Amino acid sequence: xxxxxxxxxxxxxxxxxxxxxxxxxxxxxxxxxxxxxxxxxxxxxxxxxxxxxxxxxxxxxxxxxxxxxxxxxxxxxxxxxxxxxxxxxxxxxxxxxxxxxxxxxxxxxxxxxxxxxxxxxxxxxxxxxxxxxxxxxxxxxxxxxxxxxxxxxxxxxxxxxxxxxxxxxxxxxxxxxxxxxxxxxxxxxxxxxxxxxxxxxxxxxxxxxxxxxxxxxxxxxxxxxxxxxxxxxxxxxxxxxxxxxxxxxxxxxxxxxxxxxxxxxxxxxxxxxxxxxxxxxxxxxxxxxxxxxxxxxxxxxxxxxxxxxxxxxxxxxxxxxxxxxxxxxxxxxxxxxxxxxxxxxxxxxxxxxxxxxxxxxxxxxxxxxxxxxxxxxxxxxxxxxxxxxxxxxxxxxxxxxxxxxxxxxxxxxxxxxxxxxxxxxxxxxxxxxxxxxxxxxxxxxxxxxxxxxxxxxxxxxxxxxxxxxxxxxxxxxxxxxxxxxxxxxxxxxxxxxxxxxxxxxxxxxxxxxxxxxxxxxxxxxxxxxxxxxxxxxxxxxxxxxxxxxxxxxxxxxxxxxxxxxxxxxxxxxxxxxxxxxxxxxxxxxxxxxxxxxxxxxxxxxxxxxxxxxxxxxxxxxxxxxxxxxxxxxxxxxxxxxxxxxxxxxxxxxxxxxxxxxxxxxxxxxxxxxxxxxxxxxxxxxxxxxxxxxxxxxxxxxxxxxxxxxxxxxxxxxxxxxxxxxxxxxxxxxxxxxx
Numbered sequence: 155x156x157x158x159x160x161x162x163x164x165x166x167x168x169x170x171x172x173x174x175x176x177x178x179x180x181x182x183x184x185x186x187x188x189x190x191x192x193x194x195x196x197x198x199x200x201x202x203x204x205x206x207x208x209x210x211x212x213x214x215x216x217x218x219x220x221x222x223x224x225x226x227x228x229x230x231x232x233x234x235x236x237x238x239x240x241x242x243x244x245x246x247x248x249x250x251x252x253x254x255x256x257x258x259x260x261x262x263x264x265x266x267x268x269x270x271x272x273x274x275x276x277x278x279x280x281x282x283x284x285x286x287x288x289x290x291x292x293x294x295x296x297x298x299x300x301x302x303x304x305x306x307x308x309x310x311x312x313x314x315x316x317x318x319x320x321x322x323x324x325x326x327x328x329x330x331x332x333x334x335x336x337x338x339x340x341x342x343x344x345x346x347x348x349x350x351x352x353x354x355x356x357x358x359x360x361x362x363x364x365x366x367x368x369x370x371x372x373x374x375x376x377x378x379x380x381x382x383x384x385x386x387x388x389x390x391x392x393x394x395x396x397x398x399x400x401x402x403x404x405x406x407x408x409x410x411x412x413x414x415x416x417x418x419x420x421x422x423x424x425x426x427x428x429x430x431x432x433x434x435x436x437x438x439x440x441x442x443x444x445x446x447x448x449x450x451x452x453x454x455x456x457x458x459x460x461x462x463x464x465x466x467x468x469x470x471x472x473x474x475x476x477x478x479x480x481x482x483x484x485x486x487x488x489x490x491x492x493x494x495x496x497x498x499x500x501x502x503x504x505x506x507x508x509x510x511x512x513x514x515x516x517x518x519x520x521x522x523x524x525x526x527x528x529x530x531x532x533x534x535x536x537x538x539x540x541x542x543x544x545x546x547x548x549x550x551x552x553x554x555x556x557x558x559x560x561x562x563x564x565x566x567x568x569x570x571x572x573x574x575x576x577x578x579x580x581x582x583x584x585x586x587x588x589x590x591x592x593x594x595x596x597x598x599x600x601x602x603x604x605x606x607x608x609x610x611x612x613x614x615x616x617x618x619x620x621x622x623x624x625x626x627x628x629x630x631x632x633x634x635x636x637x638x639x640x641x642x643x644x645x646x647x648x649x650x651x652x653x654x655x656x657x658x659x660x661x662x663x664x665x666x667x668x669x670x671x672x673x674x675x676x677x678x679x680x681x682x683x684x685x686x687x688x689x690x691x692x693x694x695x696x697x698x699x700x701x702x703x704x705x706x707x708x709x710x711x712x713x714x715x716x717x718x719x720x721x722x723x724x725x726x727x728x729x730x731x732x733x734x735x736x737x738x739x740x741x742x743x744x745x746x747x748x749x750x751x752x753x754x755x756x757x758x759x760x761x762x763x764x765x766x767x768x769x770x771x772x773x774x775x776x777x778x779x780x781x782x783x784x785x786x787x788x789x790x791x792x793x794x795x796x797x798x799x800x801x802x803x804x805x806x807x808x809x810x811x812x813x814x815x816x817x818x819x820x821x822x823x824x825x826x827x828x829x830x831x832x833x834x835x836x837x838x839x840x841x842x843x844x845x846x847x848x849x850x851x852x853x854x855x856x857x858x859x860x861x862x863x864x865x866x867x868x869x870x871x872x873x874x875x876x877x878x879x880x881x882x883x884x885x886x887x888x889x890x891x892x
Contacts, residue, residue: 157183157192158220161406166196167223169320170351171306171671180234191230193217193239194254198224198320200243205230206252207239208693214242215607234258237291254293254338261325261334262290262297268330271301277609280470280556283332284365285379287342295338296379298324298346301362301545302516303331303527306353310335310852311360312346312376319349319358331545346371346380347510352517359517362467362510364549367560368479369455369471374512377471377612382560385483389490390561391840396495396564396616402643402682403808404781407769408497409445409735410688411436411475412462413453416732418747423440428469435614438495443735443762444769447495449567451689453482454500457508462744464501464569464691465536467511469553472561495564497618498557500565502550502602503570504536521546527587528767528881531573533580541574542598542889551606558614563620565642572624574599600639607640618642620684631682632666646726649674654691657717658702659879661799661821668796671820674724675788682783683726687734692742700737700761709822711737711757712851712881715764715844716820719883722768722778723805725788730765737761760850767849771842771885776807777814786810791831799821800878802830814841815886817878824854831868837861838874838886859886862880 158166158177165171183192193205195217203217203226206407217226232484239258244250244681263282270276278791288297296309308326324333350359361743362369366377388587410571413432418424427435440448453476457722463473472482486496505521507513512521521527522537531538540546573579578586578594589597607619621629621641656670692698703713714737721728733748736758772778781787791802799820806813815832819825832838839859845851856877867873878884 158194160197163221163225167198167225169309169323171323172307172326174323175257175261175325179255179259180239182227182233184231188231188477189233191233193228193230193234193255194226195241195257196223196225196321197241197243199245199316200224201246202244204228204242205239206242207234211618213727220439235291237293242809250621254295254337256295256337258324259290259336259338261327262288262336263299263327263332263334268327268332271332271545271548272330274548276548276706277551277555279548280365280367280551280560283552284363284367284470285344285346285377287379287381288336290336290338293338294341296340296344297336298348298363299332299334300324300348300365300519301331301549302333302348302350303355304518304520305333305350305516307351308333308516308596309349310337310346311349312344314344314346316339317347317349319351328540337569340379342379342381345376345378346379350516355517357517359514360510361515362528364469364512364515365552366468366471369468369474372459374456375457375467375508380479382479382483385480386488387483387487387562389487392490392493393562396415399616401616401618401782403780405446405640405773406643406684407445407772408447408449408684408729409440409443409725410449410451410686410729410731412451412689412732412742412744414459415742415744415747417750420747423664424746426476429477429485432476433485437489437492437494441492444765444773445494446773447497447564449497449729450499452499452501452569457506459744461506463499465504465506465534465613466501467506467508469549470556483561490562496562497565497567497620498563499569500554500557500566500804501569502539502553503573504531504534504538504711505538521549527581527585528577531580532585533573539693540598541596541602547598547602547605548589550602551609553807554606555609555613558610558617563617565620567620567622568603568641569622571603571621571630572627574603575623575627584655594828603639603641604634608634611640611642611688621645623647628680642682643684643727644681645688645729646674646681647686648677649683649724649726650686650688650691653717653720654687654699654702656820657713658704660704663798664820665796668793668799671720671801673736673792675790675793678725678788679784685724686729687721687731688729689731689742690732692738694741696741698738698741699734700739701741706824707757707850709881711761712822712845714761715849715851716818716881716883718761718764718768719816719842719844719885720818722772723803723814723818723885725782727782728772735762735765757850760848764844766850767842775812775814775841775887776809777805777887780807791815791870798825800825800828804833813888815874815884817876817881817884817886819878819880822880824880825876828876828878829865829867829873831866831870831873832888833860833870834888835862835864835872837889839889841885841887843879843882844886845882851882852879854882855884856886859889 368378452463629638
């Protein structure tokens with residue numbers, strides 16, 4: 155007869171006991187006045203069970219079945235440690251096996267870890283929460299920890315227990331809402347989920363691990379226990395250099411990539427490239443084109459390909475579409491060894507309501523708000539994180555820091571920051587709740603972003619935090635100690651929209667929209683800007699960059715070359731989405747490869763040559779990148795010539811004597827004898843001309859350079875009399891004085 159009460163036994167066999175460690179495993183007791191050890195286990199798959207003392211000696215104690223459902227008990231006269239006994243069970247088929255008892259091991263979470271978690275300052279929680287391969291008392295297994303404060307019971311389920319939630323219930327750690335269990339004998343690669351019984355209804359939830367570092371490929375949804383600490387990195391030189399690098403004064407030219415559609419393998423069912431195949435193909439390609447960084451659309455695990463990764467269910471799990479975590483580490487490592495940084499998009503603004511994900515995680519709105527005016531995203535039909543809850547803040551901050559730490563990511567581009575900052579984003583009057591001061595700012599999200607940026611810059615020197623923020627919120631890329639949000643950079647969405655609208659117009663009408671070229675300089679130095687020509691501008695009927703351009707085919711290519719030339723001359727770091735570098739004609743489609751066959755045609759090769767040379771020029775000339783974010787790095791020469799759609803300006807390095815003249819003609823009419831004032835006398839070399847024949851242009855220009863004339867123009871005492879090709883940008887630099 156068991157010493158457990160009938161109620162306790164019923165709770166165990168029905169999988170409803172909230173603290174199985176209190177009744178299962180080994181427990182000191184007294185029988186007939188003598189000290190004994192009682193061992194209990196729930197083994198519904200067993201016909202018989204026994205305790206094997208000090209495995210290998212053959213000493214066994216049969217266990218008594220105390221309930222038909224599979225509850226067994228044995229009484230031993232001596233105390234035992236967890237590693238000094240095993241359970242031997244025989245199933246109905248007569249098969250006998252042995253295993254360590256998971257309930258023989260004490261909880262592993264320390265009081266300090268519990269304190270940090272409750273406080274919301276457990277910034278390396280990813281080392282503890284989730285699943286981790288551990289060796290405890292000489293016994294190898296997997297330690298599971300999950301947050302589910304409103305659950306009546308949480309169990310670990312998987313193939314190892316036939317997905318039976320009664321067999322491995324977890325132990326509650328009280329008011330923290332954490333549950334944990336060490337299961338000996340589980341190995342790297344174990345599939346698992348959490349079976350959660352909510353307190354207020356009988357439904358059983360089957361959830362993936364929010365902190366899982368690996369997941370099954372969709373449509374499967376199980377988490378995978380994986381040790382990601384064994385990879386040997388070879389990027390020490392890159393990381394050391396990055397720590398000393400100031401991204402604000404360094405060249406930053408970003409190639410934005412969706413890994414699943416950059417290139418595919420048509421002869422093998424049009425499959426994706428793996429991370430290691432991408433390392434062998436994408437990285438040399440980007441290096442050859444002169445890019446400093448790759449930016450990856452989200453590689454966090456996501457169930458729906460069409461979300462491009464922005465509807466994530468695995469905030470710590472690299473998508474299994476292209477390989478294992480170690481494969482992605484090898485990709486980042488290879489990029490660093492090639493001298494290329496890796497940025498990744500990170501989406502903390504919302505999460506999908508897939509049943510295996512964060513939505514209703516423990517039967518309640520744990521990660522979001524119950525009130526749809528706060529918790530539902532009308533634009534994306536997804537859930538909005540509750541940024542004011544310390545455990546949710548800690549989850550998101552851990553996710554961001556995890557990628558910078560474990561995967562050596564060089565920066566995060568934070569998606570949809572505007573939707574985080576404003577409570578009324580995408581909502582009509584009456585559909586949102588003001589903050590405590592009556593405003594529309596989401597103060598909890600503001601605090602999260604500030605704290606995260608401080609930690610990221612403090613703990614990972616040289617890493618970048620980039621904001622996709624589309625409003626006039628002040629100080630997005632200013633330090634938090636001055637009242638800013640603390641991002642390194644902000645995407646210049648205003649510049650992008652104005653310039654693309656300008657270039658999409660027939661050149662005959664551009665004179666009436668000249669301000670779209672020049673207006674951006676009124677605010678160009680309010681933030682540390684990146685000029686983005688991103689994936690969002692080449693989908694959903696917006697057409698590709700090339701197809702946006704007006705005119706016949708020659709003019710379309712010339713316009714595109716001029717757009718790129720203007721972007722590389724303009725203050726701000728540079729970003730171009732894949733396919734733009736060779737003039738992709740079709741809109742981007744995430745389900746197919748880029749149109750690489752276009753490179754057999756000269757105009758497309760010409761665009762690619764131009765992008766390569768623009769990146770080379772950009773990296774070689776400090777005037778184009780050193781002072782990107784303040785007026786000393788830029789000076790207008792002339793922005794008044796709307797009638798001819800010509801602008802001219804100077805770019806200056808930290809040493810203001812190091813200058814480059816940029817002259818742009820945005821009509822298909824060549825300008826002969828066009829006078830441009832310049833500050834220095836002497837010979838000006840034509841560093842780059844977007845109309846060069848190599849790029850597919852008409853090869854009109856200034857024969858490699860020309861000398862200044864003592865003719866005043868544009869407020870300067872000397873000037874250049876230029877030939878400006880149609881739809882072109884010229885870069886000129888005064889020759890060094892001997």
